[in-house]
Amino acid sequence: MASLHPNTLTAHELLEKLKNKEISALDIVNFVFEKIKKTDPNLRAYARLDAGLKDGQIMGKEGILKGLPISIKDNICTEGYNTECCSRILDGFKPPYDATVIRKLKEAGATILNIKTNMDEFAFGSSTENSCFGPTRNPWNLDCVPGGSSGGSAAAVAADEAIFALGSDTGGSIRQPASYCGVVGFKPTYGRVSRYGLIAFASSLDQIGPITKDVLDSAVLMNVICGYDPLDSTSVNIKVPDYTKSLVKDIKGLRIGIPKEYFIEGMDPEIKKITDEAVNQLKDLGAVCKPISLAHTEYAVPVYYVLATAEASSNLARFDGVQYGLRAENSAVMIDKRKSETDNKLIRMYKATRGKGFGEEAKRRIILGTFGLSHGYYDAYYLRALKVRTLIKQDFDQIFKEFDCIAAPTTPTPAFKIGERSQDPLSMYLSDIYTISANLAGLPAISIPCGLTKDGLPAGLQILAKPFSEEIIFRAAYTYEQNTPWHLQKPKI
Amino acid sequence: MEYEPVIGLEVHIQLKTRTKAFCACLTDFGNQPNSQVCPVCLGFPGTLPVLNIIALEYSVKVGLALNCLVQEYTKFDRKHYYYPDLPKNYQISQYELPISKDGFLDINIDGLIKRINIRRAHLEEDAGKLIHKDDLSLVDYNRAGIPLLEIVSDPDMNSPQEAYEYLTKLKSIIEYLDVSDCDMEKGSLRCDANISLRERGSKGLGVKTELKNMNSFKAVKDALSFEIKRQSDLLDDGEKIIQDTRLWNTKELKTLPMRTKEGAKDYRYFPEPDLPPFIISPTKITEIKKDIPELPEVKALRFQKEYGILEYDSRIMVLNKKNSLFAEKCLTVYPDKDKKPVANWLIGPMLSEANSRNCDLPGLDISPKDLIELIGFTQRQEISNLTAKSVLTDMLNSKKTAAEVIKEKNLVQISDASGLENYISDAIKENCAVANDFKNGKENALMFLVGEVMKKSKGKANPKVVQDLLKRRLV
Amino acid sequence: MAINRETVEYVAHLSRIDLEDNELDKFSRQIQDIVNYIDKLKALDTDLVSPTSHILPINNVLREDIPVSSLPIEKTLRNAPMKNANFFSVPKVIE
Incomplete structure (x- = not known):
């Protein structure tokens, strides 16, 4: 059965079959394409289906991923192929260069799919509803969101429309959708993976990471994408271990902290129960789990929304219709207004282009971020947020003196209904409440499936460790995964 | 009323690195438009800056040569404004912690030394170039990303001549360091000036105007002189100076207000997240100091x-x-x-x-x-x-x-009497009256005769010998 | 901190975005909510805390001054909404 549908297999299973010549690279791609054609019109995990699937474009390079197709989030630059951050303002943008992770994947022999995965515009969101191509749906329940912003990548992997995928995580954008879609999402330590070619949302928080069907695939992909890049000043020149070697089924004596602030009021009782059970399972497997306190947790979301929107407002300033993407010369809005009289033609072009090109959430965040940096507010908002970021980081530093890692729920609730939070930005922002801290502190963190709710929606267990301790996370996650059935559950789509 | 001008200068120098500040494109001048660009200096989405080590070292060198405190800890900030020559609509610059600050430069004014304080010198990236054509502006990004050092003086100069001397001295030092071509015509040195007037003797500061678009040191001097006249006329008429930015018009030889009003400046500076900070150790400073030639x-x-x-x-x-x-x-x-x-x-x-x-x-x-x-x-x-x-x-x-x-050309001076006799005789013969004047005590007359001899000898006669011979003949 | 329509209008101008009237109203309201929420940061005493703008303790990341070939002009201009010869082109900027 499985061999009939290679798209349902993991990367490491396929690599084994390729090695044994039980299957060809072309088969794999074709099965993936067949599946996309069949289910994606409903799921919308990919941004532009109309870009056309190019059958049989297998990379020729020898490498450990030779023969495997990989799906890429629409904010990671692929030379010559549309990379639009699911935003109208980047309409038709084909980068003249490859992101470093794409170069590494190509060198490892992977086939880069020419269609990109759907996302919230510029990664602004937690539901993949803010895409100019329309929302992605959750493969477990098409009325629910897949999470976001890497909802397309997570849904594609969960629905077997992809073997594995890359996402990006600024405040939980890999882990939260992985949790909602029942797959494995890994956010590496800040600086572990080059950001060169990742269209920046918040430069001090962004990291690219894998979304996979199991922990071993995550390690395989991490082995390829990690490492120092002279093109990224924030990438760190530390040797990258072979992560597959840390996949040992043993966590005896591992000291795991369980942060009490992550089990808050308003948390879904089922999620709480599922997480408690997961923690008990970790204990049963020999880990030493103890409650801990991360005192500044409640400030993570406000700090995040000050810093991330400020950096975003700056990073998105370049989208102005001069060099690439959409250009609108005039807009109906400003023409009639008194204010536009002082604007010259160029300023009108900027305003029309950006007014038309950005979606609502992007505009909201740019406005909020610009406000936080503007004259007179910098100290009260931006600078203060940077200071509280220090406090959040110090909380973790303290904990990691005594603990090897931290385990917590990935999200406070399972996937919510499409449209449920889109009119209330703040409630949407709060769905990242457990994931944001890892970005603020630069920590590596994984989300792995840890159960299903009564309604059949997945829940995720998050494991965090100190910077550059991805190996500990892999060890704990692998041990848990191999002793539980959750990663084998698949949505019926 | 008598006014005293108060002048501060902002000088930008392009550093003579081979490649740009944050990417590996060449910095050559005068190539085909948009031929020296890459995704990084074009500010394409997803690209990231990496600082050129030579740009940093040159900046430190200039800071040291200008007697500045070179900061041990320095970082970059983003400065935001929308303009088509600025690819990212922000400029990577330094706001809070410039590479160097608190320096000075001594200029010589009529034999007296005057110290001009230098507030800061910071590293930033240059913008591209706009060419205006019909109803379009065309953008060439070749210049975008070339390292610029902005050197800001205190308002310590009190005359256009002092500003001129400051610029001359600054340029001289930078040329000694060999870190910039300092060619104003090619734009590798640019100067903006701030000028205000105050009643001579008072300590307060008047409303200042900012002058741009001067393409030579002389133009800086002329623009300042013009602005002093313009401002003092206004003040004498009881009018107020409006704080604005004015462009020096080389044809009309006057400063004219910029047509586009930017409104209040709100650059929204914040630390550049793509560039970790830089630590310039005392060892590094010693090393760079050793490399500074005699100034x-x-x-x-x-x-x-x-x-x-x-x-x-x-x-x-x-x-x-x-x-x-x-x-x-x-x-x-x-x-x-x-x-x-x-x-x-x-x-x-x-x-x-x-x-x-x-x-x-x-x-x-x-x-x-x-x-x-x-x-x-x-x-x-x-x-x-x-x-x-x-x-x-x-x-x-x-x-x-x-x-x-x-x-x-047979130009050797004739100093022996024999060679000069004929010229002298001829000169006396032809100018008897003058010779007599001398004999009668008119000293000046001698010089005329010397000149005549010089003419006759086609400049080769030794004037001193001619003078002696003439005296001997006529006394 | 009170956010009114004028604040949003000013910031929209700074960030060069046209907003429709209904967007102005909606954003003023929503951003007010968010700012109220963010204002909880003011409860913390941060006077003695140093800011973290880079989470990693790395510094002095530099490159050698060695040129790499630039982009071919076709690639540079391929995405341009408007070009003129080898230039990008925009509505005239007047000075």
């Missing part, structure tokens, strides 16, 4: 001490680094202890030849040895100074030695 001020003092050159002469000799090197060679080659004739020749005929040929002294392509040989002829009174100047011109044009020119 003009010190060199001038040494010239005075070692070669007995006058203060004024020494300052002119060292202003341009290449000139100073040439000068020093000449001074050492010259055999006599008294080096004054060499100094006179260098800052006199040699510099004026260089100026008229629009080059520096080495650019005249005359070897120190050949120049000294020429000076030797005048010292031995074999040719007059006047003749020697034309010999120099001939030498420069023909690449011949002084001896060759003098011989070919």
Whole structure:
């Protein structure tokens, strides 16, 4: 059965079959394409289906991923192929260069799919509803969101429309959708993976990471994408271990902290129960789990929304219709207004282009971020947020003196209904409440499936460790995964 | 009322690195539009900056040479404004912690030293260039990303001349460091000025205007002079100065307000998240210090001490680094202890030849040895100074030695009486009246006769000998 | 901190975005909510805390001054909404 549908297999299973010549690279791609054609019109995990699937474009390079197709989030630059951050303002943008992770994947022999995965515009969101191509749906329940912003990548992997995928995580954008879609999402330590070619949302928080069907695939992909890049000043020149070697089924004596602030009021009782059970399972497997306190947790979301929107407002300033993407010369809005009289033609072009090109959430965040940096507010908002970021980081530093890692729920609730939070930005922002801290502190963190709710929606267990301790996370996650059935559950789509 | 101008200058110099500040594109001038660009300097989405080590070292070097405190910890910030020559609509610059601050530069005004404080010198990236054509503006990003050092003075200058001296001195130092071409025409040195007026003697500050678009040091001086006149006329009429940015119009020779009003500036600076901070260790500073050559001020003092050159002469000799090197060679080659004739020749005929040929002294392509040989002829009174100047011109044009020119043109000065007798007799014969005047005690008349002899000898007669011979004949 | 329509209008101008009237109203309201929420940061005493703008303790990341070939002009201009010869082109900027 499985061999009939290679798209349902993991990367490491396929690599084994390729090695044994039980299957060809072309088969794999074709099965993936067949599946996309069949289910994606409903799921919308990919941004532009109309870009056309190019059958049989297998990379020729020898490498450990030779023969495997990989799906890429629409904010990671692929030379010559549309990379639009699911935003109208980047309409038709084909980068003249490859992101470093794409170069590494190509060198490892992977086939880069020419269609990109759907996302919230510029990664602004937690539901993949803010895409100019329309929302992605959750493969477990098409009325629910897949999470976001890497909802397309997570849904594609969960629905077997992809073997594995890359996402990006600024405040939980890999882990939260992985949790909602029942797959494995890994956010590496800040600086572990080059950001060169990742269209920046918040430069001090962004990291690219894998979304996979199991922990071993995550390690395989991490082995390829990690490492120092002279093109990224924030990438760190530390040797990258072979992560597959840390996949040992043993966590005896591992000291795991369980942060009490992550089990808050308003948390879904089922999620709480599922997480408690997961923690008990970790204990049963020999880990030493103890409650801990991360005192500044409640400030993570406000700090995040000050810093991330400020950096975003700056990073998105370049989208102005001069060099690439959409250009609108005039807009109906400003023409009639008194204010536009002082604007010259160029300023009108900027305003029309950006007014038309950005979606609502992007505009909201740019406005909020610009406000936080503007004259007179910098100290009260931006600078203060940077200071509280220090406090959040110090909380973790303290904990990691005594603990090897931290385990917590990935999200406070399972996937919510499409449209449920889109009119209330703040409630949407709060769905990242457990994931944001890892970005603020630069920590590596994984989300792995840890159960299903009564309604059949997945829940995720998050494991965090100190910077550059991805190996500990892999060890704990692998041990848990191999002793539980959750990663084998698949949505019926 | 009598006003005192208060002037501060912002100077941008392009650092002479091979590649841009944050990417590996070349920095050459004058290439095809948009041919020296890459995704990074175009600000394409997803690209990231990585600082050029030489840009950092050059900046430190300038900071040290300008007596600044070089910051041990420095970082970059983003400065935001929308303009099509700015690819990212923010400029990577330094706001909070510039590479260096609190320096100074001493200028010489009428023989007195005046200290101009330097507030800061920070590194940033240059913008592209706009060319206006019909109803379009065309953008060339070749220049975008070239490292710029912005050097900001305190408002310590009180006249256009002081501003001119400051710029001249600054340029001289930077050329010594060999970190910038400092060519205003090519835009590798740019200067904006802030100027306000106050009642002479008062300590307050008036409303200032910002002047841009000056393309030479002289233009800076002219624009400031114009602005002093304009502002004082307004103040005398009881009007108020409006704080604005004005452009120097080289055709009309006046400053005119910029047509586009930017409104209040709100640059929304924040630390550049893509660039971790930089730590410039004391060891590194020592290392860079060692690499700083002898600067003009010190060199001038040494010239005075070692070669007995006058203060004024020494300052002119060292202003341009290449000139100073040439000068020093000449001074050492010259055999006599008294080096004054060499100094006179260098800052006199040699510099004026260089100026008229629009080059520096080495650019005249005359070897120190050949120049000294020429000076030797005048010292031995074999040719007059006047003749020697034309010999120099001939030498420069023909690449011949002084001896060759003098011989070919038969220019050797006639100093023996026998060779001059005929000229003298003729001169007296033809100018009896003048000769009589002299005999009757009119001293001036002698010089006229000397001139006549010089004419007759085609300038070759030794005027001193002629004078003696004439006196002897007429007394 | 009170956010009114004028604040949003000013910031929208700074960030060069046209907003429709209804967007102005909606954003003023929503951003007010968010700012109220963010204002909880003011409860913390941060006077003695140093800011963290870079989470990693790395510094002095530099490159050698060695050129790499630039983009070919076709690639540079391929995405341009408007070009003129080898230039990008925009509505005239007047000075």
